[in-house]
Amino acid sequence: MLVIAATDSSGGAGLTRDVRVLTDLSVDALCAVTAVTAQSDSRVAAVYHIPPEVIRAQILAACEARRVGAIKIGMLGTRATVEAVVQSLPPSAAVPIVLDPVLVSSSGGVLLDAEGRAAMLERLFPRVTIVTPNVPEAAALLNEKPATGEDALIRQGQRLLALGPQVVLLKGGHSEGEEAVDLLVTGHGIVHRIVSARVRATSRGTGCALASAIAAGLASGAPMLAACQQAKRYVMDMLRGAR
Numbered sequence: 292m293l294v295i296a297a298t299d300s301s302g303g304a305g306l307t308r309d310v311r312v313l314t315d316l317s318v319d320a321l322c323a324v325t326a327v328t329a330q331s332d333s334r335v336a337a338v339y340h341i342p343p344e345v346i347r348a349q350i351l352a353a354c355e356a357r358r359v360g361a362i363k364i365g366m367l368g369t370r371a372t373v374e375a376v377v378q379s380l381p382p383s384a385a386v387p388i389v390l391d392p393v394l395v396s397s398s399g400g401v402l403l404d405a406e407g408r409a410a411m412l413e414r415l416f417p418r419v420t421i422v423t424p425n426v427p428e429a430a431a432l433l434n435e436k437p438a439t440g441e442d443a444l445i446r447q448g449q450r451l452l453a454l455g456p457q458v459v460l461l462k463g464g465h466s467e468g469e470e471a472v473d474l475l476v477t478g479h480g481i482v483h484r485i486v487s488a489r490v491r492a493t494s495r496g497t498g499c500a501l502a503s504a505i506a507a508g509l510a511s512g513a514p515m516l517a518a519c520q521q522a523k524r525y526v527m528d529m530l531r532g533a534r
């Protein structure tokens with residue numbers, strides 16, 4: 292499986308987390324680094340964006356080296372990086388692509404600038420199999436207020452779906468309530484609810500871990516709903532300290 296993402300020097304999120312998840316799930320990780328970030332848990336101290344030609348070269352070489360069963364895309368940072376990734380992806384539909392639309396770190400650092408965000412929506416959304424926003428990300432991507440309630444969230448999911456991905460997974464971890472409900476909005480007007488008890492703990496890198504675990508499931512041939520359910524169980528274990 293290929294991970295296209297940025298490093299996090301604190302080890303909590305990004306590529307560092309992704310590789311750990313794939314190791315736990317016994318899936319080989321190929322990687323293309325989009326940026327090097329200097330972070331602690333409380334701040335993003337510096338970001339170095341890898342030159343687009345080096346990103347393209349990494350993706351092409353990874354696809355040459357091994358069969359890629361799925362691709363996970365995390366932090367992109369800039370428009371130039373989004374373009375480099377779009378230009379290097381294998382032909383549509385050949386490989387499932389999971390996009391975690393990383394916008395800001397939980398410490399508040401901007402991880403995708405405004406031009407990059409526009410490019411991600413225009414150029415990358417139509418190419419991906421699944422996009423995995425949380426509630427604040429879904430709202431930010433649509434320039435709307437965060438949805439309150441499941442119906443409003445589903446409507447946002449449908450608006451994101453109209454931008455091109457095959458399915459949208461809306462992560463309910465930032466909502467209130469005793470249950471954590473993720474909503475898988477599909478192109479056939481079907482919405483699956485993926486429900487678990489709410490774990491009160493928080494951790495860095497839960498979004499990265501979920502997207503990587505979904506991609507690992509898809510790479511192993513799991514159908515989309517099963518891959519999302521298994522990935523959620525993985526993240527719940529991680530929050531409970533069992534991973």
Ligand code: PLP
Nearest residue numbers: 297304305366393396397495496
């Ligand atoms: N840093 C990098 C490099 C990331 O890729 C991501 C998320 O994907 C984050 C930070 C954000 O993680 P957190 O919300 O745990 O800060």
